[in-house]
Amino acid sequence: MRRFIPISFCILLIVGCASHPTINPHLPEAGKAKKGYAFSTENVFPYLWYRKGISDKSEIGLRLGLPFYGTGIDYSRVLYQKDNKWDMINLAWSVNPNFNVDATYYKFKTKIGSDKFVKSRWWGLRGMVISNGITNHTSNRIGILFGMQRNPRWGFEMGYFHDPTSIPITELFNPKWDPTADGVSSRFSDKPMKDKSTGFPSEYSRLTGMSFSIFFDLDAPKKEKKK
Numbered sequence: 639m640r641r642f643i644p645i646s647f648c649i650l651l652i653v654g655c656a657s658h659p660t661i662n663p664h665l666p667e668a669g670k671a672k673k674g675y676a677f678s679t680e681n682v683f684p685y686l687w688y689r690k691g692i693s694d695k696s697e698i699g700l701r702l703g704l705p706f707y708g709t710g711i712d713y714s715r716v717l718y719q720k721d722n723k724w725d726m727i728n729l730a731w732s733v734n735p736n737f738n739v740d741a742t743y744y745k746f747k748t749k750i751g752s753d754k755f756v757k758s759r760w761w762g763l764r765g766m767v768i769s770n771g772i773t774n775h776t777s778n779r780i781g782i783l784f785g786m787q788r789n790p791r792w793g794f795e796m797g798y799f800h801d802p803t804s805i806p807i808t809e810l811f812n813p814k815w816d817p818t819a820d821g822v823s824s825r826f827s828d829k830p831m832k833d834k835s836t837g838f839p840s841e842y843s844r845l846t847g848m849s850f851s852i853f854f855d856l857d858a859p860k861k862e863k864k865k
Contacts, residue, residue, distance in 0.1 A: 639697040639817040640671045642805070643662075645767075649803075652790045654737045655687075655736055656732070656738045656739070656766070656768065656841075656846045656847075656849075656850055657681055657698050657701075657703070657707065657708045657710060657732040657733075657734050658678075658680065658720055658730060658732065658740055658754065658764075658851070659701065659710065659712040659728060659730045659732075659803045660674070660676050660687040660689075660701065660851065660853045661699070661712075661726075661728060661744065661772070661785075662689050662697060662699075662714065663692070663758035663760065663785070663787040664725060664748070664756060664758060665695060665716065665719065665750075666691035666692070666693070666697035666714065666716065667691045667694060667698060668691050668692065668693045668694055669690070669691060670688040670690070671688065671689065671691075671696055671804075672688070672689045672690075672855060672857055673686070673687065673688045673689075673856050673857060674686075674687055674806075674853055674854045674855045674857070675687065675705055675819065675853070675854055675856070676851050676852065676853040676854065676857045677852050678708070678849070679717070679794060679848055679849065679850045679851070680705045680707075680708065680734070680848075680849060680851070681703055681708040681734070682704075682707055683703060683704040683707065683708075684704075685701050685703035685704070685707070685708035685709070686701065686702045686703075687699065687700070687701050687702075687853065688701075694716075694836075695715060696713070696714060696715045696716070696743075696832070697714045698711070698712070698713055698714070699711065699712045699714065699730075700759065701732075701823065701865075702788070703733070703734075706733050706734075707733070707734045707735075708732070708734065708735040709732070710730060710731055710732035710733055710817070711730070711731055712730035712731070712740075712783045713728070714726055714727070714728045715719040715727050715728075722747060722749065722828045723745070723746065723747050723748075724745075724746050725743070725744065725745055725746075725789065726743075726744045726745055726746065727741070727744070728741070728744060729738070729831065730855035735771075735772040735778070735833075735838050736767065736768045736771040736772050736840075736841045736846055737765045737768065737770060738766055738767065739766070739769070739770075740764055740765070740766050742762045742763070742764040742765075742783070743762055743763050743764075744760050744761070744762040745758040745760060745761055745762065745828075746758060746759075747759055747760070750766045751788070753783075753789075755789060755790050756792070757786075757787065757788050757789075758781060758786070758787045758832050759784070759785070759786045759787075760784065760785050760786075760795075761782065761783065761785075762782070762783050762784070762797075763780070763781075763782055764779075764780070764781055764782070764783055764797065765778075765779070765780050765798055766778070766779040766780070766781075766793025766799045766822060766841060766847075767779075768846070770838060770852070770864070771842075771846075772833045772836070772838055772839075773830055773840045773841060773842075774817045774831050775840075775841055775842070776841070777801045777803075777841035777842055777846070778794055778801060778803075779799035779800055779801045779805065779846075779847055780799060780800065780855075781797055781798050781799030781800055781847065782797055782798070783796065783797025783798075783849065784797065784865050790855060790859060791854060791855060791858045791859035792852060792853060792854045792855065793853055794850070794851065794852045794853070795849070795850075795851050795853075795854075796849060796850040796851075797849045798848055798849065799847040799849070800844075800847055801841075801842060801847065803826075803829070804826065804829045804842035804843075804844075805817070805844060806826070807828065807841070810844065817829060817831070828841065829842040831843045831844075832840065834846055
């Protein structure tokens with residue numbers, strides 16, 4: 639089962655050409671650092687991530703991708719916290735074929751499990767700006783995400799961020815939709831879904847708005863083997 643998750647994910651891997659930060663599912667702690675790696679639909683290769691608490695309210699994160707896809711920096715700030723719930727804002731900048739800047743408002747909730755691990759789940763609203771994409775155009779997106787970490791070793795996050803000027807929301811799940819077909823508004827026909835020179839999804843593609851990542855914590859304690 640432990641091998642099935644990363645292998646299955648690699649099979650599903652696609653080139654989404656935009657990337658997002660791996661956030662900390664728990665409250666930041668001043669001076670505390672966490673590191674690991676992640677697989678995501680947005681990147682061709684896995685990337686390394688590192689996070690360090692600046693205070694009990696803020697945290698900075700770094701990502702390093704291969705050759706550079708997924709590389710980026712982000713900053714998180716807790717805005718409100720009560721008991722096992724808190725709200726947080728995250729600002730991120732990422733390097734990829736479609737350079738993107740994100741602003742995400744998260745809502746977290748935790749629960750202590752039977753193994754004493756503090757399980758976490760969250761959802762968020764994200765605004766995403768690609769100021770100069772792979773076809774040299776701009777795309778502004780907004781959408782929702784949710785994530786979960788139920789054990790100390792790994793967690794996941796998924797979401798979708800839509801650009802209403804590139805494809806009608808009613809055609810989102812229509813794989814045969816053609817922006818150049820007769821009767822389609824001209825505001826969609828001049829927005830290519832792929833980059834002609836590379837074949838990568840453009841800043842307008844629905845694939846660019848898809849996000850799914852599985853992250854692994856290298857500082858997590860190893861699972862004890864049953865005797």
